[in-house]
Amino acid sequence: MIYMKGVVKRFGEKVVLNDVSFEAKDGEIFGLLGPSGAGKTTIINILAGQLQADGGSHDIGTNLMHTGLMLEQDGLYARLSCTENLNLFARIYGVPLSKVSQSLEAVGLTEAAKKPVNKLSKGMRQRLALARAILHEPKVLFLDEPTANLDPNTAIGIHKLIRDLRDRGSTVFLTTHNMDEAVNLCNNVALLHRGAIVEYGQPAEICERHDSFKTVPDLEAVFLKLTGDVMTEVKL
Amino acid sequence: MNAVKAIFVKQLNDFPKNMSIALMFIMYPVIAWVVSSFMGQEDPEAGNMIVMQFAMIFVGMTPLIMMANGIAEDNEYKSLRFLVTAGVKPVQYLVGLMSFTIIMSVLPLLAFAWIGGISGGQFAQFMGLGMLGVLASSVLGAVIGLFSKNVQQCAAIYSPIMMVLSFVPFLSMFNDTVARVGTVIFTGQIFYSLIEIVIGSEAFEGRYNEYGEWVEGILPMYSGMNFALLVVAANALLFIALFVVAYRKRGLRG
Ligand SMILES: Nc1ncnc2c1ncn2[C@@H]1O[C@H](COP(=O)(O)OP(=O)(O)OP(=O)(O)O)[C@@H](O)[C@H]1O
């Protein structure tokens, strides 16, 4: 189980997380939803041991080595090829190098395996980062906006992959500002607004609670109602 | 051990693709060879001296830049964070980087020895000094890498340090104050020792030329190979201490 209880985080004077509590059960896909600047990445950074919280408690129920990470800054070696990047981690984890081509295939990068990372498109790079995150079949996967730069078709492929991983027993903790992604993919979601959780539960249940079914469950409307803010702001 | 090997192989993969670094390993011996074969026709001694100067500059600069740059890059592009999360211990990371740097430095040193016509017992001295210097240089590079947020900052820190390391030994020929600095830095002692190896003690003590005139030595007093090894080792130890401090203070911010 992954949980946060009363977590507070400040950057200088600014309170970025204010009394954040939630739990994600083993083997589920948990979605953290919120607009830009809400504090999603900060929560992942705290859970993955990168940042120190200023208060509260949290745990991910496993050793960091059994987690997979996919972050905005992907940390890939730009001059090395896809395969070389993954080989490095396969060797570190002590998993057979044959896992590398499997992982690349899972994210649809078989053809690009020999390409250096600095020749990949943004979406391809993101998929490579995902391939690295799943290489060692981690117990917990942290995915920070896993489909942010992907075209709809690729995003669907990634969704399928994420479901497969869950079905094989991984717990997936993802952030997104894409409502459809949350509704279609996540078992449970928490809505984050300015560093506070404003709602938590199954997507359909939340929508029902707030009487927010148009034709499909509409989390966007729930968010708007609760906060007066829109989730998907127009980016210039 | 997995992690050390993994990082070593990663460095090996990266080396031919990282042209600015790889070039230094080829460029210095090649330039030394070209220059010395021109100068060597007129004056073989001057030719060999130039080769030793390039060897000294190589030892002072190349391992240092390679280590500093590598760590700064991993910091800037957040690669380190993924390594640390995967369970790579800082010491494994550093041993992986450093072992590759040191092993790669053997080839250029062999080239310098060959170009400078060093053989026999002198060859052992040359390699011993060179490798000890490479060790000092890479540890200093690691310290600089730890203190740099990014590649640009890293270059800003190492540039002046490198100027001192590579120019002071050479400039000791012209100025006694500079020479005093030269006697305590590893590149200085390496340079003097290499000159001693290729020219002999007359480079320091002076000699009579073919007209029977007294010619002053070209370098300040040299206290011998053992003292040189001591200074280089002391430099390496100092940098290791600095490294421990830097590491405690900054850590490897994965
Ligand atoms: N290192 C830092 N120093 C100061 N402020 C920070 C730092 N990191 C994040 N913040 C601030 O904390 C807040 C939350 O940032 P965070 O990156 O967690 O948001 P996010 O929900 O991930 O946004 P996005 O969707 O744009 O990625 C923002 O206001 C940001 O400016």
Ligand SMILES: [Mg+2]
């Ligand atoms: Mg973010």
